[in-house]
Amino acid sequence: MSDNETPILATLNDPEAIHLIVLTGMSGGGKTVALRALEDLEFYCVDNLPTALLPQLVQAVLQDPGSARRRIAVGTDVRNRGDDFRHLPQVISDLAEAGVQVHLIFLDCRDEVLIKRYSETRRRHPLAVRGTSLADAIATERRLLRPLMAIAEKVIDSSELNVHQLRRLVATGYAQAIEGLTLMFQSFAFRRGLPLDADFVFDARCLPNPHWHPRLRPLSGKDAPVRDFLDAEPLVAEYFADTARWLDAWLPRFEQDDRSYVTISVGCTGGRHRSVYLVEKLAAHYRAQREGVLTFHRELE
Structure with a gap:
């Protein structure tokens, strides 16, 4: 020194x-x-x-x-x-x-x-x-x-x-x-198999798919044009609200059970658009309330 x-x-x-x-x-x-x-x-x-x-x-x-x-x-x-x-x-x-x-x-x-x-x-x-x-x-x-x-x-x-x-x-x-429960939100593609470490799996394949729009296909759910496309879809907003409401109701039960880590996985067909968008949106929702929120995009990293 x-x-x-x-x-x-x-x-x-x-x-x-x-x-x-x-x-x-x-x-x-x-x-x-x-x-x-x-x-x-x-x-x-x-x-x-x-x-x-x-x-x-x-x-x-x-x-x-x-x-x-x-x-x-x-x-x-x-x-x-x-x-x-x-x-x-x-x-x-x-x-x-x-x-x-x-x-x-x-x-x-x-x-x-x-x-x-x-x-x-x-x-x-x-x-x-x-x-x-x-x-x-x-x-x-x-x-x-x-x-x-x-x-x-x-x-x-x-x-x-x-x-x-x-x-x-x-x-x-x-x-x-970090005090409290650590949350990992991860996106994935169903065609590549379910993540083995998921505690909860949500299926987003029922939502409108940006993949079918040539301008959006090369992008991911992190990009503004894809976010704008999905933001404009009422079905996507309803899906997010229902998912967040369910997690809001049940995650406190896991904290009471002394769990320190929970993995929430969201999947779509290719793992690039809808699932990525929802993972980022869910993570932002919970980061506004707590610490210890992580994200992982299996098909992007």
């Missing part, structure tokens, strides 16, 4: 109100997915932040009088400067000593799975410079990250997890900063 960082730690006020999750791990292990899950849980998320700026970030959140969020998630990996990993344990220790609730999470993955993921996505590994094979880059990264893995509060192996399973694992593991 440099001397100029000490005054920053000394000026922290109400540090116990801060939950800071530091996400690191193997490139391709799912850090971006984990950050997205935490962002859905109302964490203030920053990716690839230099270690030296962590105390400043905590202080900025604490000193912002208009901010109600006291949960921060920061991603750091081998894209950071080389000395970042050497200083990170000390920075975490200093923040914890100041009273910040710091959690270091390491996302791991088997080498053969990482190689397959990079091959499928055609992305370049951050350490795969000219003349370095992908396998060698992964081995170098694993060596550089070994000290952080050793001190991590939790190591998550994403080798056998799909995107949704990883998001759910992160959300359920760190929703303790």
Whole structure:
């Protein structure tokens, strides 16, 4: 730690109100997915932040009088400067000593799975410079990250997890900063099968389908033209109102039963238009009432 960082730690006020999750791990292990899950849980998320700026970030959140969020998630990996990993344990220790609730999470993955993921996505590994094979880059990264893995509060192996399973694992593991029930709204295509982890499934195939309009077909339920089309359909408004009314009546029963996580799935034929639209609309409806609302679009991600 440099001397100029000490005054920053000394000026922290109400540090116990801060939950800071530091996400690191193997490139391709799912850090971006984990950050997205935490962002859905109302964490203030920053990716690839230099270690030296962590105390400043905590202080900025604490000193912002208009901010109600006291949960921060920061991603750091081998894209950071080389000395970042050497200083990170000390920075975490200093923040914890100041009273910040710091959690270091390491996302791991088997080498053969990482190689397959990079091959499928055609992305370049951050350490795969000219003349370095992908396998060698992964081995170098694993060596550089070994000290952080050793001190991590939790190591998550994403080798056998799909995107949704990883998001759910992160959300359920760190929703303790959220009071009440965490809701996952997910869209899917019936033609690709039902999601196995759904607690409730709603079928939107009876609604008008934007797919049959050539102008709307390439878009998704997140796009304004599709939203406008569905907003104008009375049957869609009735379907949403009935679904929200049913969930409003029954979700409190699950909270009383000490459930911490419920997955609500909405399906349509292709999983791109009606189900996506309804998931986004339902999520917005419940985010206005509570914290801990996540979304996942199986056919879009």
